[in-house]
Amino acid sequence: QVQLVESGGGVVQPGGxxxxxxxxxxxxFSSYGMHWVRLAPGKGLEWVAFIQYDxxxxxxxDHVKGRFTISRDNSKNTLYLQINSLRPEDTTxxxxxxxxxxGRLFMDVWGKGTTVTVSS
Amino acid sequence: xxLTQSPGTLSLSPGEGATLSCRxxxxxxSNLAWYQRKPGQAPRLLIxxxxxxxxxxxxxxxGSGSGTEFTLTISSLQSEDFAVYYCQQYxxxxxxxxxxxxxxxx
Numbered sequence: 001q002v003q004l005v006e007s008g009g010g011v012v013q014p015g016g017x018x019x020x021x022x023x024x025x026x027x028x029f030s031s032y033g034m035h036w037v038r039l040a041p042g043k044g045l046e047w048v049a050f051i052q053y054d055x056x057x058x059x060x061x062d063h064v065k066g067r068f069t070i071s072r073d074n075s076k077n078t079l080y081l082q083i084n085s086l087r088p089e090d091t092t093x094x095x096x097x098x099x100x101x102x103g104r105l106f107m108d109v110w111g112k113g114t115t116v117t118v119s120s
Numbered sequence: 121x122x123l124t125q126s127p128g129t130l131s132l133s134p135g136e137g138a139t140l141s142c143r144x145x146x147x148x149x150s151n152l153a154w155y156q157r158k159p160g161q162a163p164r165l166l167i168x169x170x171x172x173x174x175x176x177x178x179x180x181x182x183g184s185g186s187g188t189e190f191t192l193t194i195s196s197l198q199s200e201d202f203a204v205y206y207c208q209q210y211x212x213x214x215x216x217x218x219x220x221x222x223x224x225x226x
Contacts, residue, residue, distance in 0.1 A: 035215075037163075044220035045155070045163065045206050061214045100168065105210035106153040108174060110162035 002026035002109050004096050009114030016086050020114055022079040022096030027109075030054070030074035033099035035107055036081045038092050048094070049081065053102065086118045121145050121209050123218035131226040138194040140221045142207035147187045151211035154183055154192045157220075158203045166205075167192065197223070 008020040022034070036048040049070040050059045058070050069082040079096050093115050097107035122145040130138055142152065154167040165174040167183035170190060180195040194201055202225050207218040 037217075044204070045157070045208075045217040047208070047215040047217060050215070059213050059215075095162065097163075100165075104168075105151075105215060106165065106168050106208060107155075107163075108165045108168075110164070112162050 002098070004098065004109060004111035006094065006096050006111045006114035009094065009116045011117045011119060012086050013120050014086060014088060014118055016118075017082070017084045018086065018116060020081040020083065020094055020096075020116070022081075022111060024077045024079065024098070027098070029072075029077040031102075033102070033105070034070075034072060034079045035097045035099065036068075036070060036079075037095045037097055037107070037110075039095070039113070041092060050099075050105070051079070083116070086116075088118045090116060091118045092116065121148060121212050121216050123207050123209055123216055125205075125207060125218035125221045127221060128219075129222045129224060131224050132197055133226045134197050134199055136197055138197055138201075138223055140192040140194075140205055140223075142185075142190040142192070142218050144188045144190070144209055148209040148211035150186060151209055152183075152185070152190050153208045153210065154181075155206045155208065155217075156201075156203045157206065163206070194223075 003025045005023045040046040051070045071080045093113040095113045096111045098109040100108040124143045126141045150170045155163045157163040171183045204220045204222045
């Protein structure tokens with residue numbers, strides 16, 4: 001079945017870096033755009049970044065531009081999120097999610113999330 | 121585009137109907153989706169393109185609206201429907217979600 005499994009979360013000090021991964025299975029990963037979404041405390045779901053099926057286009061939320069980098073390896077069916085200069089407010093659950101179809105930009109399959117904690 | 125959801129919390133009993141609102145700061149045409157999130161679970165796509173139910177979503181969930189005003193209606197709440205609901209616009213970058221409406225058991 002279609003499945004997304006995130007990993008790479010953990011506890012990191014402010015200013016540190018982390019790379020999140022999302023392993024995809026059950027569908028042709030290279031045919032779909034992919035998203036990262038996080039659960040902002042007290043604010044609900046917060047879209048973070050999107051990458052086109054072939055990696056040619058990437059889009060970011062304004063508040064993460066310059067610190068977050070989305071990437072993918074279609075040969076490994078894996079999505080990544082590199083997070084640099086981590087701040088306490090980045091502490092939350094990060095989800096990867098699959099686009100329903102080309103260019104649709106909403107998410108029909110989600111992982112269960114990986115938790116990032118930024119603390120000294 | 122800012123999406124404002126109301127109310128913040130709905131306290132209802134099983135069997136009652138629920139009406140959730142999502143207002144956009146500018147037109148998103150028909151590019152609006154709704155999601156359900158339960159604690160510890162992955163969010164679930166319910167509705168896309170304002171009124172299309174995602175695969176496997178029960179018919180008691182329906183969406184309506186256009187432009188800047190949208191509604192998610194749950195016709196008769198089942199126990200599994202008590203959750204937080206979010207709208208999302210995909211008309212403009214950056215993509216945005218509303219702040220959520222929590223539907224809780226009264």
